[in-house]
Amino acid sequence: GENVEQHPSTLSVQEGDSAVIKCTYSDSASNYFPWYKQELGKRPQLIIDIRSNVGEKKDQRIAVTLNKTAKHFSLHITETQPEDSAVYFCAATTDSNYQLIWGAGTKLIIKP
Amino acid sequence: DAGITQSPRHKVTETGTPVTLRCHQTENHRYMYWYRQDPGHGLRLIHYSYGVKDTDKGEVSDGYSVSRSKTEDFLLTLESATSSQTSVYFCAIKGRGQNTEAFFGQGTRLTVV
Numbered sequence: 045g046e047n048v049e050q051h052p053s054t055l056s057v058q059e060g061d062s063a064v065i066k067c068t069y070s071d072s073a074s075n076y077f078p079w080y081k082q083e084l085g086k087r088p089q090l091i092i093d094i095r096s097n098v099g100e101k102k103d104q105r106i107a108v109t110l111n112k113t114a115k116h117f118s119l120h121i122t123e124t125q126p127e128d129s130a131v132y133f134c135a136a137t138t139d140s141n142y143q144l145i146w147g148a149g150t151k152l153i154i155k156p
Numbered sequence: 157d158a159g160i161t162q163s164p165r166h167k168v169t170e171t172g173t174p175v176t177l178r179c180h181q182t183e184n185h186r187y188m189y190w191y192r193q194d195p196g197h198g199l200r201l202i203h204y205s206y207g208v209k210d211t212d213k214g215e216v217s218d219g220y221s222v223s224r225s226k227t228e229d230f231l232l233t234l235e236s237a238t239s240s241q242t243s244v245y246f247c248a249i250k251g252r253g254q255n256t257e258a259f260f261g262q263g264t265r266l267t268v269v
Contacts, residue, residue: 088260142187149199
């Protein structure tokens with residue numbers, strides 16, 4: 045079955061700098077890769093996703109890149125702001141699967 | 157809120173008592189999930205459902221049971237609560253095919269004393 049590894053577990057960056065979180069997956073059949081953000085005391089919410097027919101997707105300050113050959117995908121946040129402080133989760137699945145396989149999460153800390 | 161609600165939001169219960177958490181959705185999504193979230197462990201799947209009366213175990217199912225008698229409701233029961241089941245519980249719903257985003261409920265904070 046699918047396995048998703050996420051690194052780092054904690055990331056501390058200076059406000060205004062960029063942050064990168066990486067995930068690797070094991071099942072080459074996986075074709076949908078979402079990223080969720082969970083603020084303290086709140087529920088996880090989707091912030092961006094990518095499908096395997098696309099190499100990169102951007103939405104304002106966030107972007108996700110996918111390398112199918114290496115089976116890894118990354119979340120990039122530019123010009124980080126205090127409100128980016130949260131736990132970020134990656135996941136992988138296929139359209140024919142009904143489960144999301146989750147990474148363990150990355151706690152992002154934005155230092156003022 | 158994607159039409160998913162959990163109840164109760166907070167509960168304190170005593171060791172050995174049964175507890176039932178409810179997840180209700182109005183989206184008619186086929187797939188529903190129960191996760192627990194503990195510090196350092198991310199989201200761990202307890203049980204999931206792929207249709208009415210169709211359920212299966214996740215990675216941490218011991219001590220938990222579920223039922224889904226209607227599309228909109230997915231119940232999680234702790235048969236005899238233990239302190240190790242103190243956690244935050246999230247329900248999630250998910251569509252199939254192109255609609256693969258998972259939507260989470262607000263969470264239930266359960267404390268077993």
